[in-house]
Amino acid sequence: MQQASQRVDGGQPVALSANGVPLLDVRDLTVSFPAGAGGTHIVRGLSYSIARGETLGIVGESGCGKTMTSLALLGLIPANGTIGGEINFGGRNLVSMTQRQQRHIRGREIAMIFQEPMTAMNPVMTVGRQIAEVLVRHEGLSKKEAGKRAVDLLAQVGIPSPARRAEDYPHQLSGGMRQRAMIAMALACRPQLLIADEPTTALDVTIQAQILDLMLTLQDEAQMSIQFISHNLAVVSEVAHSIMVMYAGKAVEYAPAEELFSNPLHPYTQGLIKTLPDPDRQVKRLYVIPGRVVSDISAGCRFARRCPLADEGCRKVEPELVEVAPGHQVACLKVAS
Structure with a gap:
């Protein structure tokens, strides 16, 4: 099936199904918890979509909001959490549904493979x-x-x-x-949509390959859409049609899988790819992105503290996703300029 795309809400791509409507269309999703004066936002203004029969890979380090995004789709965030924005699934906004209505969808139309x-x-x-x-x-x-x-x-x-x-x-x-x-x-x-949260973590390489092959086979048989979450870009590259890179609750890059690996634009994406072992490159130590994910930043790019390209402007202005090539969006002042 060919995947089309169009731009809505400031350039965020929407993957279209055969009838022109995405199976899942998430718009400006926020997930927050009470903490301090303004609360803590785990997911901040996230927008993406998945077409029927397609796989979207979501990657990022632990703490980037990947799992919380998926739990929000299922209405399974902790009781003190708040969900904002829209989660449109098959023409229905899941955010506005009651827990009873969500239970009819959960497990039947949307199912999840949990990490452990x-x-x-x-x-x-x-x-x-x-x-x-x-x-x-x-x-x-x-x-x-x-x-x-x-x-x-x-x-x-x-x-x-x-x-x-x-x-x-x-x-x-x-x-x-x-x-x-x-x-x-x-x-x-x-189910129409399968959410796979680190489904191969802690499994040996042989079992990993068998699990991935099984998921892809079942996807082909049922035209099922998959939201595949991982911190491992190498695994995601085997299954995803498109990839969204998340950092501190936001999308920083979104592109077709092949395009993302051949032309990574965001410094964070480049860092993630650099951490992958390369049998053709002999090094004493594998590359590690310095620092850790920090969410409590009041202004500027959230990756600025760890970014080798960051300057004073990056610490003052928060970049938005901008389309720099067909189907390829990046949130970086250095790239967009």
Whole structure:
């Protein structure tokens, strides 16, 4: 499927589906928590979209707001948090929905693979029962029918002896099997949008490749959209059609995957790519971006404290996303000028 784009809200790209409407269209999303006089904004004015059947990779260090963005889509942020902006999914604004309305969508139309299945799964319920519960709740199946489907789903994600493994508890499965079981649970109702939050973290390279291949195969079969979150650009490059780089709650660069890797423009993106090991380059130590993510900055570019190109102007003016090439946006005064 070809992906088209158009510009709305100050140049932010919108990935279009075949009928001209994005499946997911996030506009000016904010997520904040009470702290101090003005509160703490974890996500600040974030806008992006995903077309049906496409994968958007979201990358950035821990603390950049990647996971909180995804939890906002599902209405799962902590109770003291506040969501602003719009999350338009299939023509419905999720932000304006009640929790009861969101529960009908959560798990059925939008599903999530959490970063650590050991903490996301119920430790006192068998794996098969947890998958079956999704089918009983959202598909109206009987417990017996749901149990059979759960075994089929475990087989579909490549778990050997699925009927026996369905009777196991999460701690009885290996890390790779737990992640596959989490994928089976997320895909039980064939969601339109799958959110994958660091789905291959802590898995060995062989299992990582199997999990990624599985996700892409299932995506092709169901024309499912994927929001793929990772701090690892190398992994994202294997699955994403487009990539959004986040820093301190905002998007700093957005481009087609191939374009981003061949022509990274933001100093933060360049730094992330520089941290990737290169077998053709012998170095004593891998590159590390100096400093850490800091959100409590009142003015200027949030990356300025860590940026090798920053000057006084960067510390005073906060850059906005600007389109510098077709489909390629960057928020950097040095690049935009």
